[in-house]
Amino acid sequence: MTRFREKLAQRGFLLVALSALSALALITVFIVAEGVPIIAKVGVVNFIFGMKWAPSQGYYGIFPMIVGSISVTLGAVILGVPIALCCAIFLAEFAPRLMREVLRPAIQMLAGIPSVVYGFWGLVFIVPAIRVYLGGPGLSILAGSVILAIMILPTVIAISEVSLLALPRLYKEGALALGATQWQSIRGVLLPAAKSGIVAAIILGVGRAVGETMAVIMVLGNAVALPSSILDPARTLTTNIGIEMGYASGEHQQALFATGIVLLIIIMILNSMAQLAFRRR
Amino acid sequence: MVRPSTKSRVLAATLVALFATLVPLIGCGGRAGAGIILAGSTSVQPFAEILAEDYMKLHQDVNIDVQGGGSASGILAAQTGTADIGMSSRALEGDELKLWWVEIARDGIAMIVNPENPVANLTSEQVRGIYAGTITNWSAVGSPVGAIHVVAREDGSGTRASFEELVMGSDSITPKAIIQDSNGAVRQVVADDPGAIGFISLGLVDSSVKGVDLGGVAPTRDNVVNGSYRFSRPFLFVARSEPTGGVMDFVDYVLSDAGKQILGTEGLVTTGGSGQ
Numbered sequence: 001m002t003r004f005r006e007k008l009a010q011r012g013f014l015l016v017a018l019s020a021l022s023a024l025a026l027i028t029v030f031i032v033a034e035g036v037p038i039i040a041k042v043g044v045v046n047f048i049f050g051m052k053w054a055p056s057q058g059y060y061g062i063f064p065m066i067v068g069s070i071s072v073t074l075g076a077v078i079l080g081v082p083i084a085l086c087c088a089i090f091l092a093e094f095a096p097r098l099m100r101e102v103l104r105p106a107i108q109m110l111a112g113i114p115s116v117v118y119g120f121w122g123l124v125f126i127v128p129a130i131r132v133y134l135g136g137p138g139l140s141i142l143a144g145s146v147i148l149a150i151m152i153l154p155t156v157i158a159i160s161e162v163s164l165l166a167l168p169r170l171y172k173e174g175a176l177a178l179g180a181t182q183w184q185s186i187r188g189v190l191l192p193a194a195k196s197g198i199v200a201a202i203i204l205g206v207g208r209a210v211g212e213t214m215a216v217i218m219v220l221g222n223a224v225a226l227p228s229s230i231l232d233p234a235r236t237l238t239t240n241i242g243i244e245m246g247y248a249s250g251e252h253q254q255a256l257f258a259t260g261i262v263l264l265i266i267i268m269i270l271n272s273m274a275q276l277a278f279r280r281r
Numbered sequence: 282m283v284r285p286s287t288k289s290r291v292l293a294a295t296l297v298a299l300f301a302t303l304v305p306l307i308g309c310g311g312r313a314g315a316g317i318i319l320a321g322s323t324s325v326q327p328f329a330e331i332l333a334e335d336y337m338k339l340h341q342d343v344n345i346d347v348q349g350g351g352s353a354s355g356i357l358a359a360q361t362g363t364a365d366i367g368m369s370s371r372a373l374e375g376d377e378l379k380l381w382w383v384e385i386a387r388d389g390i391a392m393i394v395n396p397e398n399p400v401a402n403l404t405s406e407q408v409r410g411i412y413a414g415t416i417t418n419w420s421a422v423g424s425p426v427g428a429i430h431v432v433a434r435e436d437g438s439g440t441r442a443s444f445e446e447l448v449m450g451s452d453s454i455t456p457k458a459i460i461q462d463s464n465g466a467v468r469q470v471v472a473d474d475p476g477a478i479g480f481i482s483l484g485l486v487d488s489s490v491k492g493v494d495l496g497g498v499a500p501t502r503d504n505v506v507n508g509s510y511r512f513s514r515p516f517l518f519v520a521r522s523e524p525t526g527g528v529m530d531f532v533d534y535v536l537s538d539a540g541k542q543i544l545g546t547e548g549l550v551t552t553g554g555s556g557q
Contacts, residue, residue: 054453055436064456128473137430137474139459217462222435225456233459243462246323247351247437 028264035258038251047258053224055244055252062259064226068141068234069266071227072216073209075145080152081202087153088160088198093172093186104161111154119218122147127219136231139221145230147215152205159204163197164190200277207270210263213238237263316344317528321355321368324388324439324482325516328547329368335543336534343527352439356380359519365528367519370439371446382519385535386549389483390444390512391500393468393490397475400424402494405511409448411478414455419476431458432470432479440464443514444480483513484548505550516549 039047042060050061087107091100126146131138171193175185191198213236221233222243235243241256241263248256319329326349333345350358352369356377359367373382392408394400400422403411410416411429419426433454434441445454459477461467467479472489479490483500486492492500495512504510524532534540541551 052456053436054456056442057453123469131474136428137459137470137477139470222460222462223457224460233457235460243435243460244437246349246462247353247435247439249351249354249357249437252437 031257031260031264034254035261038254039258039261041251042255048262051226053240055248055255058251060251060255060258062237062240062262064224065235065237065240065259066262067226068220069210069236069238071141071230071234072144072148072220072236073206075141075230076148076152076209077202077206079145080149080205081156083149084153084156084201084205085160085198088157088164088201089186089191091157092161092164093182093190107157108154110150115151115212115215116218118147118151119215122215122219130231134231136229137221137233139219139233140231141220141227141234142230143219144216144234144236147219148209148212151212151215152208155208156201156205159201160194160198163194163201166197167193196277200274203270203274203277207267207274210236210266210270211238213242217242237266316346317366317531318346318348318364319366319368319518320348320350320358320364321519322352322370322439322516323349324352324370325355325368325385328386328516328544328549331543331547332535332540333531335539336531339534340530343531345531351437352442356519359521362521365520365524366532369517369519370514371443372515373517373519377519380519380521381523382517383532383536384515384552385518385540386516386544386551387505387513388516388549389500389502389505389510390440390447390480390514391483391486392478392480392493392495392512393471393486394478394493395426395471395473395475396489396491398424398426398491400493402497404496405448408495409450409452412444412449412454412458413452414457426475428476430470430474430477431455432467432477433458433460434464434467434480435460435462438462440480440482444512447512447514480512482548483550502550506552513550 038060042050047060047062048066049063050059051063052059052061053064091103095103122143126143127138127140129138130136130140130143134142167190171189172185175189176182180188216236217239220235220239222235222239223233224235225232227234237259240259244252245256317333319333326347330347333347337343337345348364352371355364355367355369356373357367358364359380360377367380369382370388373380392403398419400419403422407416407422411422412431412433414431416422417429419429431454434444441454459470461470461479464481464485467481468485468487468490471477471479483492483502483505486500494500495510498504498509498511500510500512505513518532518535520528523529535544544551
């Protein structure tokens with residue numbers, strides 16, 4: 001009887017676990033099935049490196065959006081990662097316990113703010129500031145980068161902090177005993193030792209930035225031309241789907257699914273890189 | 282321990298069970314119960330929703346379902362009969378003219394600029410040049426506010442299609458244009474940016490932006506009705522064949538004075554209900 005129950009429970013859990021997996025499988029199969037025909041028709045090279053996106057005229061080139069995704073994400077990493085690292089080092093090594101206990105949940109709160117709120121805030125504060133002080137329409141790569149830099153903070157901070165805290169205390173004590181200052185021990189011993197975790201944190205942050213849609217739709221301007229400066233509007237792969245799905249049908253819709261395939265592949269590569277980085281410690 | 286063969290059987294059974302529960306879910310997307318289904322242009326949708334709501338207040342037993350999807354899918358839904366009435370915000374063309382249709386109202390497209398921009402009048406050619414990307418500075422049209430920030434709707438939108446048809450001719454809208462996915466978002470960008478120009482439904486122009494005269498003709502309802510304002514488009518109800526019974530009763534209501542009054546207060550220009 002107990003044995004039967006045990007088996008029943010085991011299979012029950014298996015069923016639930018599989019349902020989560022099969023959701024992934026269903027989505028992947030659906031996106032690929034919908035998107036592949038148009039890629040086959042247009043050609044992989046023309047689709048990925050095509051410079052012109054005008055579905056109503058039959059042009060399906062997503063290169064400007066790939067550039068858009070890369071530049072916005074790069075901007076977010078350049079602006080966000082140094083802040084996140086400093087924050088993680090401070091929390092792990094310097095902050096008194098009480099302060100850490102206040103700061104840590106406060107930073108994690110950032111992850112709980114809906115992305116549409118970030119976008120709206122960016123539209124109301126960041127975009128006009130860029131337009132007035134730096135020129136251009138304000139809706140720009142820079143605006144998107146600033147918003148995404150803030151949005152990736154909690155991910156990068158949390159994982160970097162954890163990997164710093166996971167280091168044996170001996171490392172730091174040893175360094176200090178050898179006469180190194182706090183900063184020397186952090187820079188020379190702790191950061192190199194936690195490198196794999198920090199790299200994984202950055203990659204996961206990049207994944208978050210690449211996948212973000214709502215906030216960037218609102219501040220990026222969504223132009224389909226190849227941007228020539230960070231003050232130009234641009235479109236990312238995600239916003240291409242988000243902004244056009246409302247009216248798309250037929251080949252246009254297929255092309256949006258095909259954009260999803262490219263996005264899926266990028267995210268898969270990023271996630272495997274993060275996994276690899278984690279394992280290499 | 283479960284032997285491998287049993288394990289794989291369990292796995293197979295699980296997947297089968299899972300798909301078996303999902304398939305019926307996918308299958309039941311059709312119509313449920315008796316009612317009227319409208320589908321199509323998202324420009325017409327909000328107005329149709331208001332009309333449907335009002336009609337359902339008068340006729341408690343009727344259920345009207347208004348769906349979006351765009352003009353193209355609205356016409357397609359009318360052709361295939363998936364919707365009782367398709368909504369279109371562009372004139373029918375080619376094969377589509379075989380369908381039954383009626384014009385419920387006309388919608389003007391207004392060119393809007395920031396209130397700080399002194400420009401008051403543009404010609405059709407100037408608008409076309411601005412959107413084609415050949416005119417890039419306001420100085421070319423006699424305004425001091427600097428670089429022009431072109432704002433347009435996304436590919437596939439009915440408003441964009443109407444604008445392209447009415448204004449652009451063989452030119453296409455510059456890829457450098459800022460793209461926003463609703464009339465409201467376009468208006469917001471133009472209201473915030475002194476250098477911006479956009480196009481939205483005439484009925485949605487408010488005090489946060491300034492409507493520009495077109496070739497000396499102001500974007501007003503009267504000018505749309507009398508035909509002197511050129512940037513206007515029809516809002517159509519389309520069906521496979523002339524509707525009968527409850528569906529026709531709803532169409533008649535929309536074309537009645539009560540329906541016209543609702544459309545009028547919502548900013549549209551009601552015409553005579555011409556159609557076939």
